[in-house]
Amino acid sequence: MVKIGNISLGEFPLLLAPMEDVSDPPFRAVCKENGADLMYTEFISSEGLIRDAIKSRQKLDIFDYEKPIGIQIFGGDEEAMSIATNIVNVTQPDLVDINFGCPVKKVVTKGAGAGVLKDIDLMVRLTEAVVKSTDLPVTVKTRLGWDEDSKNIEEVAERLQDVGIKALSIHGRTRKQMYKGEADWSLISKVKNNSRINIPIFGNGDIDSPEKALEYKNRYGVDGIMIGRAAIGNPWIFNEIKHYLKTGETLPAPNLEDRVETAKKHLEFSVKWKGEKVGIYEMRRHYTNYFKGISHFKPYRTRLVEGDSFQEVLNTLDEVKEVFADKMTEKI
CATH class of the missing domain: 1.10.1200 (Non-ribosomal Peptide Synthetase Peptidyl Carrier Protein; Chain A)
Structure with a gap:
């Protein structure tokens, strides 16, 4: 049984990745109906929440039928992340997630998202600021590293676990890769098999079929899989994967x-x-x-x-x- 804090997610949970301008309540509703075990809001700017920006506040909308659900925030300033976490607490999600993976230039240039991958000490301080500002489980989504020469995910996983995160989702690409090339799950597997790591490790990247989900589950030993782009216009993928993992049979495609x-x-x-x-x-x-x-x-x-x-x-x-x-x- 995979657990994040006291949240039970079943034997091999399937997570809906937080995607900007995609993972809104309407999209989450059809994914939940079709088997997503844990979902996240679109990422929310800590600065935007503090400024009371309308779009940021609207992203805090969550509904009981979505539970368990996490609210994801991003930012590069410890105080802002702490204040934003206090705002998030009021909406009573099941967990708070920190985005250290978004590769988009407008986020990275603000020293947030994947931009923090350049400064692991800052990543640790930002995470600790969030953990200290909530009683909810804190999780992180990140990438392997900034580029091919700085794949530091093993150090990152250990240090973030040490300051209190309860689960880690890893996209198997660097920031430099964006969404190009093949995701490298071998490093995700290394993190999972690190004897120091005792929190759930979820793999993300390139899972677009039940067959691939089973292959990666067996090959890399992760605790669950996070699915992003493959769910867009295809929310059935969650139940298709679950059925295939359970029976080895392929569900009929939606007509x-x-x-x-x-x-x-x-x-x-x-x-x-x-x-x-x-x-x-x-x-x-x-x-x-x-x-x-x-x-x-x-x-x-x-x-x-x-x-x-x-x-x-x-x-x-x-x-x-x-x-x-x-x-x-x-x-x-």
């Missing part, structure tokens, strides 16, 4: 009706939570993946991403069901 109904549910929540204009706009990134592999779908995809009213997009989704009715029971 067109599954895809349309899930996309509609996602859209409806998106509009309800963000308002019609923003909700419609921010759903557009998901349609390509929801309807991937359907031949002659391009005109409908265009209508879905160009529709500017809730009803118009709903009508297009209903039309998709009618036009492609012959695919309703097919694997896609």
Whole structure:
């Protein structure tokens, strides 16, 4: 049984990675429904929370059905991270997660996210500031290192465990790699097999099928897997992996009706939570993946991403069901 503090996550938990502009409540809802064991909010700027920035505050929205859920924060200043943690405590998540992995330039240049990988002492101080500011379990998500010459994840894991983190998620790339190349899980495995490490270690990077999940589970011995990009437009991946790990059999792929109904549910929540204009706009990134592999779908995809009213997009989704009715029971 894998536990983070007192939170039980089952034998081999599947985590939904925190993804900026993706891991919002509407997306988390469809992932939870389809088997995600632990989810995180989009990362939230500690400075933004302190300034009472509207977008940062909105990201604190969590719901009972999502539990267990973690709120993820980032920043490069100890005092700001401590104050932000106090703000997060009020919303009563199950845990607080620190982002030391985001490779995006606007975050890194502020000395936050993966930018902290250049200064391990600072990483330790920031983590300790968060741990001391909450009674909740604190976890960290990070990368192997800044670049090929500074893969210091083994030292990082030991030192962060020493200041009190309860789990560590490791993306198997350096900051310099961004999301390119193949993720290197061998170092993740080294951390997991380090006799000094006694907290759960979760691997992240390149898991896009049940077969790969089983292969990496067996080969690298991690406590669980964190899934990011492979879940976009494909929330079914969590239950597919669970079924395959349990039975060795592949679940039938979602048919067109599954895809349309899930996309509609996602859209409806998106509009309800963000308002019609923003909700419609921010759903557009998901349609390509929801309807991937359907031949002659391009005109409908265009209508879905160009529709500017809730009803118009709903009508297009209903039309998709009618036009492609012959695919309703097919694997896609």
